[in-house]
Amino acid sequence: MAVDPPKDVRNALADWARSAIRAADARARGGTPPRLLDPESLHVTLCFLGERPTEEIDSLSSRLATCGGPTGELSLGAPLWLPPRRPRTLAVELHDEQGRLASLQKAVAAALEELEASSLIAEGRPNPPAKHRHYRPHVTVARMRSDAAPRERTLPPTPALSFLPAELVLYRSWLSPDGASYEPLASYAID
Numbered sequence: 001m002a003v004d005p006p007k008d009v010r011n012a013l014a015d016w017a018r019s020a021i022r023a024a025d026a027r028a029r030g031g032t033p034p035r036l037l038d039p040e041s042l043h044v045t046l047c048f049l050g051e052r053p054t055e056e057i058d059s060l061s062s063r064l065a066t067c068g069g070p071t072g073e074l075s076l077g078a079p080l081w082l083p084p085r086r087p088r089t090l091a092v093e094l095h096d097e098q099g100r101l102a103s104l105q106k107a108v109a110a111a112l113e114e115l116e117a118s119s120l121i122a123e124g125r126p127n128p129p130a131k132h133r134h135y136r137p138h139v140t141v142a143r144m145r146s147d148a149a150p151r152e153r154t155l156p157p158t159p160a161l162s163f164l165p166a167e168l169v170l171y172r173s174w175l176s177p178d179g180a181s182y183e184p185l186a187s188y189a190i191d
C-alpha cells in the first residue's frame with residue numbers, strides 16, 4: 001500500500017537523484033553505481049504486504065477501502081541512506097507535520113493484521129502477536145548493493161517541495177533483474 005507523489009514531484013525527485021548520484025559517484029572509488037528508479041515508480045510505502053495469495057486481493061481491497069482519510073500536506077526533507085550502516089537505498093525523507101500520514105499508515109497496518117488474523121483463525125492456527133515497526137515516511141529514489149554505497153555520503157539538499165496525496169494505492173510488485181515494477185490493483189480516494 002502506498003501513496004503517490006504527483007508527477008511534478010516525482011520528476012523533481014528523479015532529477016535530484018540523478019545529480020546527487022553523479023556527485024556521489026565522482027567521490028566514490030570504483031564499484032557499481034546506484035540504480036536510479038524510474039520517476040513513475042516513485043511512491044511512499046505505507047505498508048509492505050509481502051507475498052499474498054491472489055484470492056485475498058478482494059478481501060484486502062475491501063478492508064483497505066475503509067482506511068482513507070485526509071493526510072495533510074507532506075514536504076520533502078533530507079536525503080537518507082538506508083539502512084544507515086550498510087545502505088542499499090537512497091531515499092528522501094518526508095515531513096508529516098500533522099501526523100495524518102502516520103495515522104493512515106497505522107490504519108493500513110491494522111487492516112492487514114486483521115486480515116492475517118482472520119486467515120490464521122480460519123486455518124485453525126494461533127494468531128502471533130502484532131508486529132509494530134517504527135514508520136519512517138520516505139520516497140526511495142535509488143537502489144544499490146550494500147557494498148556499493150559511496151564512501152562519501154554527503155548529498156546536495158533536496159528540492160523544497162510539498163504535496164497532498166490524493167489516493168491510497170494497492171500495488172503488486174513484479175521483480176526482475178532490472179528492478180521492481182509496480183502494477184496498481186486498486187485505489188481509494190483519501191480526501
